[in-house]
Amino acid sequence: MFGDCATLAGFPIVVPVRVFGSEFTLTTVSADAFAGQYTWYDDGWAGALTVSAHGDSALSGQYTSLRFGTTHRVTATVGGALPTGIALDIHDFNGLDAQRFTGCVGTGSRALIAGVTQWRDERYGFYAVRDAPRPIAAFRVGEVEPGDFAGRYTLRGDAGPVRVELTHTGGRAVEGVVHRPGDGPLPLAGAVDPDDPLLVTLTAGDAVLSVRLFSRPKNVLAGWIDVPGARIPCYLVRTA
CATH class of the missing domain: 2.40.128.120 (Quinohemoprotein amine dehydrogenase alpha subunit, domain 2)
Structure with missing residues (x-):
């Protein structure tokens, strides 16, 4: 690129x-x-x-x-x-x-x-x-399952903050919505990787999120967003 x-x-x-x-x-x-x-x-x-x-x-x-x-x-x-x-x-x-x-x-x-x-x-x-340490509370103990990705998050980074809702729709499938400031909701769709159970890849318009769920607290996703001509970092913190 x-x-x-x-x-x-x-x-x-x-x-x-x-x-x-x-x-x-x-x-x-x-x-x-x-x-x-x-x-x-x-x-x-x-x-x-x-x-x-x-x-x-x-x-x-x-x-x-x-x-x-x-x-x-x-x-x-x-x-x-x-x-x-x-x-x-x-x-x-x-x-x-x-x-x-x-x-x-x-x-x-x-x-x-x-x-x-x-x-x-x-x-x-x-x-x-560049911030003071903050505790990350545990969501569920045990191995990560596709349903652990479901929830409401705040996405932060150069592309945020925005609210993101994810839903586990069966198997490895995950869908959701990005609530854009000043625009209507943007659908998200993707799946948990079959060979990498912490990784979910989600497509929203021309943006592709590749983020991994923290395996212990299961309350944070971290990775990046690919858009035409650029890759930017992001992380999502569960709010509900």
Whole structure:
């Protein structure tokens, strides 16, 4: 999608984007736009991330796990083939030499990172925001089932906030509605992935959401939205 532009150092990409009634301009930015402090949520486990920029695309810093009470070295790169892309490694963490988190950064607010990580054979959603830690209450203990995706959510990111309602309609099928500010409701339809039970892919107009349910609290979805010419991060928090 952005391969030709990505080969040119400093090439400015400016893409007007409209998602769910929200309009903003997606732009390439250097790493220093994302330096700072974040609260990190990895499948519901909270932590504190602090990173600083090194050149146009590199970040480094540290991550403190509130679960383990340990601090770990962090390295990351932003940009590449996808201007909003990020690949971040937390070193010597969670029983791994490095746990990699891949996803995208919000160029509108510059205050959100969201995507997916793999731990051993499982893939989990994560997001990070420039905000104080907030507890995520458990919805239901046990393994994730397709019905766990149903509920009312607030979607946040460059494309929000907007209200989203999801309904489990049988099997792996999920349908819903996006309540757009100033516009009518926009239908959503999709399914839980048969090989990745935490992942649901939903289509609404020309937007495709790829988000993963936090397996422990089952109250948050995190990932991204693909629209023509752009990928933007998002997360959804259950309200009912």
